[in-house]
Amino acid sequence: MEKFDYQNHTIIQGDSLDILSYEISDHSVDLIFVDPPYNIGKNFNGHKDKWVTEDDYLNWCYKWIDLCIDKLKSNGSMYIMTSTQFMPYFDLFIRKRMTILSRLVWYYDSSGVQAKNYYGSMYEPILFCVKNPNDYTFNAQDILVEAKTGSKRKLIDYRKNPPQVYNSEKVPGNVWEFARVRYRMDEYENHPTQKPIALLERIIKASSNIGDTVLDPFSGTFTTSFVAKQLDRKSIGIELQEDYVKIGLRRLQLTDEYRGEKLQKEIRTFETKKTQIKNLQLFNLFGKQSDKTLIH
Numbered sequence: 551m552e553k554f555d556y557q558n559h560t561i562i563q564g565d566s567l568d569i570l571s572y573e574i575s576d577h578s579v580d581l582i583f584v585d586p587p588y589n590i591g592k593n594f595n596g597h598k599d600k601w602v603t604e605d606d607y608l609n610w611c612y613k614w615i616d617l618c619i620d621k622l623k624s625n626g627s628m629y630i631m632t633s634t635q636f637m638p639y640f641d642l643f644i645r646k647r648m649t650i651l652s653r654l655v656w657y658y659d660s661s662g663v664q665a666k667n668y669y670g671s672m673y674e675p676i677l678f679c680v681k682n683p684n685d686y687t688f689n690a691q692d693i694l695v696e697a698k699t700g701s702k703r704k705l706i707d708y709r710k711n712p713p714q715v716y717n718s719e720k721v722p723g724n725v726w727e728f729a730r731v732r733y734r735m736d737e738y739e740n741h742p743t744q745k746p747i748a749l750l751e752r753i754i755k756a757s758s759n760i761g762d763t764v765l766d767p768f769s770g771t772f773t774t775s776f777v778a779k780q781l782d783r784k785s786i787g788i789e790l791q792e793d794y795v796k797i798g799l800r801r802l803q804l805t806d807e808y809r810g811e812k813l814q815k816e817i818r819t820f821e822t823k824k825t826q827i828k829n830l831q832l833f834n835l836f837g838k839q840s841d842k843t844l845i846h
């Protein structure tokens with residue numbers, strides 16, 4: 551285990567079961583976002599996300615779910631993800647321990663062909679759970695979205711007396727559309743399941759306040775800690791793999807050096823000099839930038 555503590559932000563490298571058991575105090579966290587391995591065979595830097603049996607995976611998950619619940623304050627909230635096929639088991643397990651207030655669908659579009667013989671997977675489920683349904687943080691005013699129907703068409707609500715124009719903003723429903731993090735996006739890091747900043751912004755704004763502590767036991771690229779820092783929350787991020795911890799240290803600007811190594815964002819192929827030179831040559835030849843050089 552290795553711990554990097556910088557003012558309000560802590561990054562811990564290690565196994566989240568151990569760290570949750572021995573390093574984080576019970577009832578100390580306001581919000582937990584959990585995005586664990588999904589048991590679908592993703593490759594996390596050489597570590598395969600696949601358990602021998604489904605029961606092995608679920609029994610492992612049940613252990614850290616119970617620990618996460620212990621870490622939450624009595625008015626705390628937890629957002630938890632897994633693959634569509636395992637979410638029903640999570641739901642059944644958690645509903646005996648917390649109140650599930652929303653079953654969210656994070657929907658994204660995909661330009662590629664997802665599947666040809668069945669319906670492609672275009673969403674990921676998220677449970678929004680609270681310890682106490684009568685006492686929890688929900689900053690509805692901070693996450694309002696445009697209410698398209700009424701405001702755009704300037705409809706009048708005649709049920710009100712006197713009649714009024716419809717609201718132009720509303721609290722989002724339980725289907726959230728955010729683009730997945732793609733290679734060319736500024737926020738992209740080299741990780742197979744990086745979550746979008748926008749998704750975490752909505753969650754952290756809604757379910758925590760300035761100065762609150764936000765915990766992510768499977769941090770990956772540390773999107774949760776990064777957004778928590780931007781929003782003046784405290785953060786604790788746990789991650790098993792050193793390469794991802796390095797991403798976190800850099801992303802949170804906690805240090806620019808790790809064991810003598812300068813922490814720098816990986817240069818993407820389209821950012822390399824070679825591509826720029828090729829583009830310049832084509833520009834000189836044809837007078838415009840060729841799209842072909844942008845394909846890798």
Ligand SMILES: C[S@@+](CC[C@H](N)C(=O)[O-])C[C@H]1O[C@@H](n2cnc3c(N)ncnc32)[C@H](O)[C@@H]1O
Pocket residue numbers: 564565566567585586587588594741743744745746767768769770771772773774788789790791794
């Ligand atoms: C689904 S990814 C999280 C992605 C993250 N939400 C992001 O935005 O980048 C799950 C992460 O859990 C890490 N992990 C797997 N087993 C772990 C364990 N036992 N303890 C801590 N981290 C673990 C993996 O290395 C992987 O980076």
